[in-house]
Amino acid sequence: MKTRHTIHTAAAGLAVLLALSACGGAATGSQATDIPKTQNTRDISEGVQPDEAAVALLPESYKAKGELTVAMDLSSPPMTFLAEDNATPIGVNPDLARLVAKKLGLKLKFENTAFDTIIPGIDGGRYDFTATTMSATEERLKVLDMINYLKGGSAVAVAKGNPLNLANDALCGKNIGVTKGSSQQLKHLPNVSKWTCEEKGNQAINAITLPNVQEALTQLDSKRIDGVFYDASALAWAKEQQPGHFTVLEPRMDTRTDTNVAMGLKKGSPLTPALQKAIQSVLETPEYKESLDYWGLGESAITEAKIRQ
Incomplete structure (x- = not known):
């Protein structure tokens, strides 16, 4: 959905908007709070149970490690950014990554990295996957397995x-x-x-x-x-x-392109079947829609965690 330059400009351009958020409204749903969204560090996955079918597909090495590492460029609100504590990842992507890890019964480790270093990092084994509003371009599909989780546009x-x-x-x-x-x-x-x-x-x-x-x-x-x-x-x-x-303006602009964005992991990874199952399980939870609504993106929900070809 973006070039690297777009992410930098979005971060710079929205800096003022982020500063203004202290005057914003309170959260809704089970994230209800009287604090601004940029200060709300609640973990949306609290109380969510693992999906047994997804866990069964996990390679033994991941079960033994007990943890997934997700790469994100934490610079683009409301999708992926840091709370005002300058430590806690918040936004749609951190919410959904936490839910995916919970569905797999694993802990989640965040790695904040520049967007253009994510794919090399996955290819080099430093990160297990990414959830950073990445479009499934022809070039990326040559090196990544990519699974839809959200409608962009x-x-x-x-x-x-x-x-x-x-x-x-x-x-x-x-x-x-x-x-x-x-x-x-x-x-x-x-x-x-x-x-x-x-x-x-x-x-x-x-x-x-x-x-x-x-x-x-x-x-x-x-x-x-x-x-x-x-x-x-x-x-x-x-x-x-x-x-x-x-x-x-509504609806979103029809650009005659597939606007879905995808989580990505190394091409042919043994983790792919489990991750797809976990993402599909997340799409069927109330927390998925809750997160999108909370961040003002209710229109972005999808129903199928399709592996892109």
Whole structure:
């Protein structure tokens, strides 16, 4: 879903949004609390029982070790980041990784590492798997087994209340902000412009390339651009942290691509069958939907932990 540069810009751009979260609402569901989300370090997997079928598929070496190591780039709220204690991984990906480990009856060890070092680390045996909002690209599938666990995707943010009456298929001639190096800039916006505008004889969408999402949202707020095309999860988080500033169009933009993201482990790993079974078990738990709802991503739920080919 992202290039490495996108992750850096998301982290930089959302730094202000993260700081604003102390004014945010309380958690909901069994994570209910009167503290801000960025301070909530509760383990969502508390009380979740192992899945016997998944445990039965575990290789003996993992049973003996009793622990899984997961690699994450903890820099991209609300998916994967550190709590205000600067020690506890929080967000959708840490929640789901904890649930997967619990379904396998194993402890979980987090390794915070740069995104572009994750695959080499898995290949070199330093990490057992990753849950870091990774798209199953052709290149990655050559070296990883990848299992769907979440729906990704892109969305468009517009001025509060959508005064220009914009829609996903009605952006022709509009100034739409994208972040430098993102999949939206490099691939999705040119394609959407072609399909919805240029092939119909209309003016192309005017892409305004900006350094990060915070700058893009600032320009939207000041009416210097008409919209922002970015990762749906980040826009949902930003909307929660900056209420009343902008509207996110629904549904998400159709980019005519498989938007599911996948957990990854070494190609041909003996852990793959057990991990797939555990992920499928997690998708069927109330905690899965609870986590997505809590982080503002209820639309991202899927029902099948499919191994990507």
